[in-house]
Amino acid sequence: MGALDRLTGPLVAAGIAAAIALPFWAPSPYAVYVAINAALFTVAAMSLNLVYGFAGLLSFAQLGFWGIGAYVAAIGVKDLGLPIIPAFLLAGAVCAVVAAGVGHAALRLNRHSFVVVSIAFTLLVLTLARDWTEVTRGALGIPGLGLPRPFGLTPPGDSYYVALAFSLPALGLLLVIARSRVGRTLLAIRQDESLARSHGIAPRAYRLFAFVVAAALTGIAGAIFVFHLTIVDPLILDIYYMQTFLIMVILGGMGSFWGVVVAGILMSILPEALRFSNDLRMILYGLLLILAVTFMPYGFAGWLKARRGEVWRRATPATRLPAGDA
Amino acid sequence: MSAPLLKADGLCKSYAGVHAVAEVSFSLVEGTITAMIGPNGSGKSTTVDLVTGFQAADAGMVSLDGRALTGLAPEQIARSGLMRTFQQVRVYDTLAIEENLLTAAQETDGTGWLDALLRSRRFRAADSAARARAAELLDLVGLARMAQAPAGVLSYGQKKLVALAGALMPRPRLVILDEPVAGVNPTRVLEVEAIIRRLHQAGQSFLIIEHNVDFVMRLSQRVIVLDQGRKIADGTPEEVRANEAVLEAYLGTEAEPADA
Numbered sequence: 001m002g003a004l005d006r007l008t009g010p011l012v013a014a015g016i017a018a019a020i021a022l023p024f025w026a027p028s029p030y031a032v033y034v035a036i037n038a039a040l041f042t043v044a045a046m047s048l049n050l051v052y053g054f055a056g057l058l059s060f061a062q063l064g065f066w067g068i069g070a071y072v073a074a075i076g077v078k079d080l081g082l083p084i085i086p087a088f089l090l091a092g093a094v095c096a097v098v099a100a101g102v103g104h105a106a107l108r109l110n111r112h113s114f115v116v117v118s119i120a121f122t123l124l125v126l127t128l129a130r131d132w133t134e135v136t137r138g139a140l141g142i143p144g145l146g147l148p149r150p151f152g153l154t155p156p157g158d159s160y161y162v163a164l165a166f167s168l169p170a171l172g173l174l175l176v177i178a179r180s181r182v183g184r185t186l187l188a189i190r191q192d193e194s195l196a197r198s199h200g201i202a203p204r205a206y207r208l209f210a211f212v213v214a215a216a217l218t219g220i221a222g223a224i225f226v227f228h229l230t231i232v233d234p235l236i237l238d239i240y241y242m243q244t245f246l247i248m249v250i251l252g253g254m255g256s257f258w259g260v261v262v263a264g265i266l267m268s269i270l271p272e273a274l275r276f277s278n279d280l281r282m283i284l285y286g287l288l289l290i291l292a293v294t295f296m297p298y299g300f301a302g303w304l305k306a307r308r309g310e311v312w313r314r315a316t317p318a319t320r321l322p323a324g325d326a
Numbered sequence: 327m328s329a330p331l332l333k334a335d336g337l338c339k340s341y342a343g344v345h346a347v348a349e350v351s352f353s354l355v356e357g358t359i360t361a362m363i364g365p366n367g368s369g370k371s372t373t374v375d376l377v378t379g380f381q382a383a384d385a386g387m388v389s390l391d392g393r394a395l396t397g398l399a400p401e402q403i404a405r406s407g408l409m410r411t412f413q414q415v416r417v418y419d420t421l422a423i424e425e426n427l428l429t430a431a432q433e434t435d436g437t438g439w440l441d442a443l444l445r446s447r448r449f450r451a452a453d454s455a456a457r458a459r460a461a462e463l464l465d466l467v468g469l470a471r472m473a474q475a476p477a478g479v480l481s482y483g484q485k486k487l488v489a490l491a492g493a494l495m496p497r498p499r500l501v502i503l504d505e506p507v508a509g510v511n512p513t514r515v516l517e518v519e520a521i522i523r524r525l526h527q528a529g530q531s532f533l534i535i536e537h538n539v540d541f542v543m544r545l546s547q548r549v550i551v552l553d554q555g556r557k558i559a560d561g562t563p564e565e566v567r568a569n570e571a572v573l574e575a576y577l578g579t580e581a582e583p584a585d586a
Binding site for chain 1: 401411417418419429433449472476492493
């Protein structure tokens with residue numbers, strides 16, 4: 001065990017405590033606002049990680065589920081008169097059912113075709129958001145949304161706790177999956193599908209599971225996000241969100257849990273921190289990305305893991321012999 | 327004589343009119359090591375793929391313990407007790423060596439997804455049994471010390487041993503080894519031979535596809551020879567060595583093991 005492994009428990013406990021106390025130590029309401037983004041984006045990024053980093057499927061459909069969840073919850077509250085929590089649960093359930101249907105068909109394809117289908121799916125959702133005006137109200141969107149304020153804190157303190165009350169259990173669930181045999185099996189399938197099949201593993205069932213869980217959690221995260229924004233319109237399906245989730249997964253390290261959680265938090269803060277110079281912001285952002293991908297192509301977690309592999313390599317005389325095997 | 331362990335009957339496969347495998351039939355007896363040899367392109371690897379479901383046969387039947395495997399997916403065939411390794415060594419590079427082995431046996435250990443997610447009592451029992459089995463096999467192949475290292479750090483020959491140990495994890499009825507010593511240095515070839523011998527003495531049945539003729543002649547009780555997709559000989563190593571068709575088609579033109 002490395003030092004980092006031993007520190008994980010205390011670090012996580014400290015992190016959760018800091019997160020729960022955040023509204024009381026945050027320098028400004030604006031910081032709490034950024035923390036809400038961080039909580040929800042991290043869940044969406046970790047869901048994408050389950051599908052992409054673990055199951056090996058680059059899925060742009062996550063953006064579609066983010067949008068479907070947002071619209072279902074908004075329509076549930078505004079048009080169906082649902083209380084807010086059942087509306088969020090409905091958002092997750094609809095996303096799960098849609099993912100099961102889409103996944104059942106799309107997971108028969110190879111990985112490359114799957115990417116294309118996932119993009120087409122999200123474009124279809126975008127078209128519905130824009131053009132199915134009787135239901136979605138088109139470009140005008142559905143305004144007047146809001147999160148409950150159980151504690152009466154300085155805004156957006158209450159919204160932050162709503163986001164956290166979802167994000168922490170959601171991340172907990174994703175951690176259980178990632179650390180379980182199911183998570184290991186997904187990694188095995190991503191690395192070598194033929195080998196996995198020769199070991200009796202049916203890749204499609206595992207991938208469908210990952211796809212459905214990720215869709216449900218992403219949908220609820222999207223729903224909470226638009227209630228925090230107070231409006232849902234087709235901009236919720238902007239590629240910006242997908243790009244953000246993807247960057248978090250790539251920088252954190254595909255298939256790593258803590259890497260992506262840390263990247264999710266940092267990459268929610270970084271764009272805000274770079275606001276000191278609006279002109280240079282995108283350039284700095286791009287530069288950081290290029291540097292990270294150049295020097296840590298498997299993300300931060302991948303970089304750590306490679307260091308560990310190095311230790312094993314040095315400890316193994318057999319692999320040091322130059323002509324050990326042909 | 328008892329019913330054959332594996333029976334392949336009239337297997338055919340062609341690509342764009344070229345017969346890769348034509349009317350290949352054979353059966354294996356439980357508890358034996360059978361070798362399948364033949365020059366490059368003779369259809370050995372295709373035959374393995376047809377038997378294990380990785381490619382669909384154009385015609386022919388395969389059965390294990392009298393149960394038909396024809397038309398089943400590779401994962402279903404693996405679960406029914408027929409495990410295989412690959413010619414191009416395959417391991418899960420980022421998973422620990424122990425995890426590589428556990429993954430190979432998990433689908434037949436009697437636990438489901440919920441057991442695995444909730445770590446039920448049944449799961450924990452199956453998991454510790456699997457870890458004990460993995461430790462035993464890693465000991466056998468000499469990698470016990472490396473159990474927690476990622477498989478990616480291993481040498482080519484060591485990866486072949488992990489793949490072999492993985493195939494043995496679920497205590498399969500039959501293991502098909504596709505070129506277990508191709509590209510492996512001579513010292514390690516002897517190691518692999520000793521490992522297979524020990525497993526055979528413990529009752530494990532093998533079908534070994536190889537280029538290294540000396541290796542299989544020493545190990546197996548029976549040799550099947552393919553040439554240009556057809557079976558040209560089937561008998562004891564001595565019979566096959568003396569077979570004229572074999573000498574002409576294979577040993578005659580390729581006295582030296584071809585690639586490796």
